Amino acid sequence: MKDSEMAASDPKKKQPYFMKLYVVAGERNSQLARENIKNICDERLKNKHQIEEVDVVTNFESALKDRVFVTPTLILVSPEPKVTIVGNLSDKTRVVSALRLGFEDGK
Amino acid sequence: MSIISGNIKELSKTPTHISGLDEIMYGGLPEGRTTLIEGSPGTGKSVIGLEFLYRGALAGQAGIFVAFEERASSVRRNALTLGWDLEQQEKIGKLTIIEARLDPQTIVSGDFNLKALMAIIDGQSKAIGAKCIVFDALDILLRIFDDPVKERTEMYSLHEWLLDHEMTAILTVKASEDNNIFGKYEFLEFMADCVIRVIQRPGEWVSTRELQIIKYRGSDFGRNAYPFVIQPGGISVIPISEFGLKHQKLGPYVSSGNNRFDKILGGGYRKGSSILIAGSSGTGKTTIANTFVKAAGDRGEKVLFLGFEESAEAMVETMLSPGIDLRQAINKGTLKIVTAMPEAFGTEKHLIRTFDAIDEFKPDHVVVDAISAFERMGSERAAFEFAMRLVNWCKDRGITLIMTNQSIGSTDERVAISGLGISSLIDALIWLHFAEGRNRLKRMLLVIKSRGSKHSSQYHDFRVTDHGIEISKESSSDETNVRGGK
Numbered sequence: 001m002k003d004s005e006m007a008a009s010d011p012k013k014k015q016p017y018f019m020k021l022y023v024v025a026g027e028r029n030s031q032l033a034r035e036n037i038k039n040i041c042d043e044r045l046k047n048k049h050q051i052e053e054v055d056v057v058t059n060f061e062s063a064l065k066d067r068v069f070v071t072p073t074l075i076l077v078s079p080e081p082k083v084t085i086v087g088n089l090s091d092k093t094r095v096v097s098a099l100r101l102g103f104e105d106g107k
Numbered sequence: 108m109s110i111i112s113g114n115i116k117e118l119s120k121t122p123t124h125i126s127g128l129d130e131i132m133y134g135g136l137p138e139g140r141t142t143l144i145e146g147s148p149g150t151g152k153s154v155i156g157l158e159f160l161y162r163g164a165l166a167g168q169a170g171i172f173v174a175f176e177e178r179a180s181s182v183r184r185n186a187l188t189l190g191w192d193l194e195q196q197e198k199i200g201k202l203t204i205i206e207a208r209l210d211p212q213t214i215v216s217g218d219f220n221l222k223a224l225m226a227i228i229d230g231q232s233k234a235i236g237a238k239c240i241v242f243d244a245l246d247i248l249l250r251i252f253d254d255p256v257k258e259r260t261e262m263y264s265l266h267e268w269l270l271d272h273e274m275t276a277i278l279t280v281k282a283s284e285d286n287n288i289f290g291k292y293e294f295l296e297f298m299a300d301c302v303i304r305v306i307q308r309p310g311e312w313v314s315t316r317e318l319q320i321i322k323y324r325g326s327d328f329g330r331n332a333y334p335f336v337i338q339p340g341g342i343s344v345i346p347i348s349e350f351g352l353k354h355q356k357l358g359p360y361v362s363s364g365n366n367r368f369d370k371i372l373g374g375g376y377r378k379g380s381s382i383l384i385a386g387s388s389g390t391g392k393t394t395i396a397n398t399f400v401k402a403a404g405d406r407g408e409k410v411l412f413l414g415f416e417e418s419a420e421a422m423v424e425t426m427l428s429p430g431i432d433l434r435q436a437i438n439k440g441t442l443k444i445v446t447a448m449p450e451a452f453g454t455e456k457h458l459i460r461t462f463d464a465i466d467e468f469k470p471d472h473v474v475v476d477a478i479s480a481f482e483r484m485g486s487e488r489a490a491f492e493f494a495m496r497l498v499n500w501c502k503d504r505g506i507t508l509i510m511t512n513q514s515i516g517s518t519d520e521r522v523a524i525s526g527l528g529i530s531s532l533i534d535a536l537i538w539l540h541f542a543e544g545r546n547r548l549k550r551m552l553l554v555i556k557s558r559g560s561k562h563s564s565q566y567h568d569f570r571v572t573d574h575g576i577e578i579s580k581e582s583s584s585d586e587t588n589v590r591g592g593k
Contacts, residue, residue, distance in 0.1 A: 027220075057226050068223045073219070084213045
């Protein structure tokens with residue numbers, strides 16, 4: 001109990017939703033993906049999420065470890081099961097359903 | 108070393124170190140450029156790519172293998188079956204395997220590109236100083252692009268990246284003649300500077316793999332479809348000359364020295380053909396070969412006998428007991444026996460010695476007893492190369508080549524008789540073996556193939572008597588079912 005309370009008190013460390021977004025700095029599709037996922041999360045997850053951004057050019061080791069070969073790539077790390085979405089995340093319906101965040105109801 | 112004619116600059120090449128391949132590519136792959144290898148699954152595309160990197164690594168040239176389909180662990184395991192220790196090369200920083208299998212659950216939403224892959228390759232190639240790279244099963248990667256325009260754009264930018272970094276690259280893709288999908292990756296064929304197609308042709312006993320270069324920008328190349336084999340040690344491509352194997356007409360029939368055997372063969376051996384007599388120890392391979400040597404001697408034809416098993420004296424002596432007297436032919440000078448221990452020197456020296464003997468003596472026929480001994484020249488691969496080059500040497504000169512091959516205790520007889528993997532080059536294949544008779548162990552003979560002749564496909568009993576070999580019309584045994592048929 002104590003542990004989870006501590007985790008909850010530190011929003012940086014353990015949010016229910018943890019995602020990694022692999023990008024190439026300055027690229028249009030990466031910029032779009034960043035905006036698209038931010039909008040979805042703000043709308044659906046309020047503050048229960050954390051997105052870690054990784055630049056593949058400066059951190060190719062991480063990309064290799066996560067088997068990320070295309071950019072942009074979004075990985076939902078937790079909650080399990082893991083989900084991998086590639087592309088600029090422009091298809092909101094698809095992204096929302098893939099991330100198990102309910103149906104996009106045209107809100 | 109190469110001749111530079113006028114002001115045409117020779118293209119720089121990177122050797123593949125694959126036996127025979129560099130020969131037909133006139134030196135190797137185009138350096139700093141991209142080569143496409145296409146073929147149906149299981150034809151050996153990946154093995155070609157891997158051998159290029161492995162042999163390069165051994166020669167000090169670092170390389171990267173990008174596996175889009177296989178796990179890195181299975182790439183390593185498969186390599187081990189060929190005798191290549193990839194892990195050792197990975198440890199010393201001469202090879203990196205990147206497992207680039209995409210998660211099949213991956214969801215696509217919107218536009219993306221291959222920058223991450225390029226960043227990974229860039230990082231890994233800088234880490235070990237790699238200049239050679241193989242993208243294995245690129246078709247698997249291409250599946251994530253739904254849009255052919257996008258697919259092309261990305262492949263072109265990957266290609267640009269490879270050119271900018273002066274990487275000598277091999278891309279392998281699955282495509283096949285049968286499904287008419289050669290050309291599915293037409294844009295890759297256009298993009299690449301060199302295109303190799305790999306085909307597998309099913310055969311009666313052994314399927315044959317063939318490789319053909321269909322394009323090589325800025326360079327000449329051998330234009331045939333060349334057979335190749337994959338065996339422990341690696342790939343061997345058989346660089347048959349333009350007027351070689353494929354176009355060589357078989358000569359007239361020459362008697363095997365036994366009337367019945369001639370009938371079974373469909374008329375005898377063909378002059379200028381390659382004949383393999385395979386069987387386990389004591390089945391009579393040497394006796395059958397020498398039956399021919401004796402008959403050729405009586406006809407006044409010249410025979411060069413290459414013995415790797417025993418001394419000339421011992422061989423001549425042994426042949427007297429089945430009534431085959433070779434002494435007259437030796438005295439007349441029509442039979443020359445050259446013996447050597449396979450271990451005495453390396454393959455190259457054996458070859459030079461053999462070729463010199465052939466060109467000096469100018470025989471009508473060459474007999475080799477036994478090619479199984481070639482393995483003692485170093486390795487199976489060395490043995491294969493010796494046999495393969497000897498077959499070519501004789502073919503080119505219209506010389507009949509009879510080889511014996513001792514198969515030892517293999518349960519898979521097809522493997523045992525295949526004779527160092529050269530059976531696809533062999534015109535006639537004769538198999539001797541023992542079978543249980545009623546009260547005795549008897550010898551059986553089967554002609555598996557005799558190219559260009561209507562040969563018997565039945566088993567025949569044969570015996571070695573004190574006046575040569577005796578062969579029955581067909582097997583007396585029920586086990587072969589030859590009489591029960593109709």
